[in-house]
Amino acid sequence: MDLDLRKLRYFVTVADALHFGRAAEELHIAQPALSRQIRALEDDLGAPLFIRDSHGVVLTDAGRQLLDDAGPLLASARAVRRRVSVAARGGRRLVVGFRAGIPVIPAARAFGARHPDVVVDVQRTEWDDQAQTVLDGRVDVGFVRLPVDETGLRLVPLFTEPLLVALPTSHPLAGKEEISESDLAGERLIWHGDASTRPTRLPYPDSGLRAHGVDEKLEHVAAGRGITFVASSESLFYSRPDISYVPVRELAPDQVGVAMAASRPSRLADDFFAAAQATADVTAECGSYEMWRLASSVAAGG
Structure with missing residues (x-):
């Protein structure tokens, strides 16, 4: 049984709306036709995906699992379409993922010297999709911040950089030249992942806020x-x-690496991967602590 991507797209629309009528309007198809497509998908998979009753529509356990897996699969299909479309037009294009603060330009310039006919596009990623965008083909090569799940990736660390605490300017410690972690005791922590990804194991009170x-x-x-x-x-x-x-x-430094999919070989991706390693020092310098101190000095009028 091959998974029908059109049915999968219909399923995701219904799962997001949890309403067949609204999903049908969004997809511009009749509601009975949408219901038939979902039933056909359930028959294909051999599992009910939704519970439909007088209270509304909810996902089953199988439906929740399919929703988790559907996003990367559909994104991968779109990436394949993009690559085929670019190839059909006779052009060559490489998409590079990056995290905030990591400059792509040093590696792109080195890569461009070898491949002047290739257009390098960039796509910003966050902690929760930086590996997945590489695995599903939305990006060909990605600059990532560790830790990251390395399953299915070819990953090489490039450089480290200091971690800083971000404080509101009204905070008593704001503007200090340097502080100790003990100075932050009792502060509420806003983080983007689980505790294992935090740069410290000290028991900061949880703010209850989880940022994307x-x-x-x-x-x-x-x-x-x-x-x-x-x-x-x-x-x-x-x-x-x-x-x-x-x-x-006391904070351990942040580590930056470069990643590509181990199962999707590409000469262009290999060459950009090598360019990222060759220019790691230049890339690191663009976000170095010395530059941060200079920027702080200028901002303070020094």
């Missing part, structure tokens, strides 16, 4: 809801008047 990316973390910090930690290059990327970034002596 750096933007969201800093919005909560600026509002006084807690503190967070960012890499030094991220602090340059997100320089803002309501946030103060302060080095913390």
Whole structure:
């Protein structure tokens, strides 16, 4: 049995709306036709995906599992279509994923010297999709921040950079040249992943807020809801008047790596992968602690 991507797309639309009528309107098809497609998908999989009763529509356990798996699968199908479309037009294109604060330009320039006919596109990723976008083909090569699940990846660490604490400018520690982690005792932590991904094992009180990316973390910090930690290059990327970034002596550095899918060989991806390794020092310098200190000095009028 081959999984029908059209039926899968219909399923995701219904699962997001949890309403067959609204899903049918969004898909521009009749509701009875949509119901038939979902029943056919359930027959294909041999499992009910929705419970339909007078109270509405809810996902079954099988439906929740399919929803978890459907997003990457559909994204991979779109990536295949993109690559085929580019090839049909006679062009060559490489998509590079990057995290906030990690410059792509040094590696792109080195790669472009060997492949001047290839267009390098970029796509920003966050902690929760940085590996998946590489695995499902949305990006060909990705700059990632560790830790990351390395299953299915070819991954090489490139460099490390200091971690800083992000504080609202009204905080008593804001503007300090450097602090100790003990100075942050009792602060509420805003983080983007589970405890195993935190740069410290100290028991910070949980703020109850879980942010998707750096933007969201800093919005909560600026509002006084807690503190967070960012890499030094991220602090340059997100320089803002309501946030103060302060080095913390005891924190282990953030590690940046480059990744590509181990199961999808590509000469272009291999060459960009090599270019990223060759230019790691230049890339690291763009977000170095020295540059952060210079930017802080200029901002303070020094």
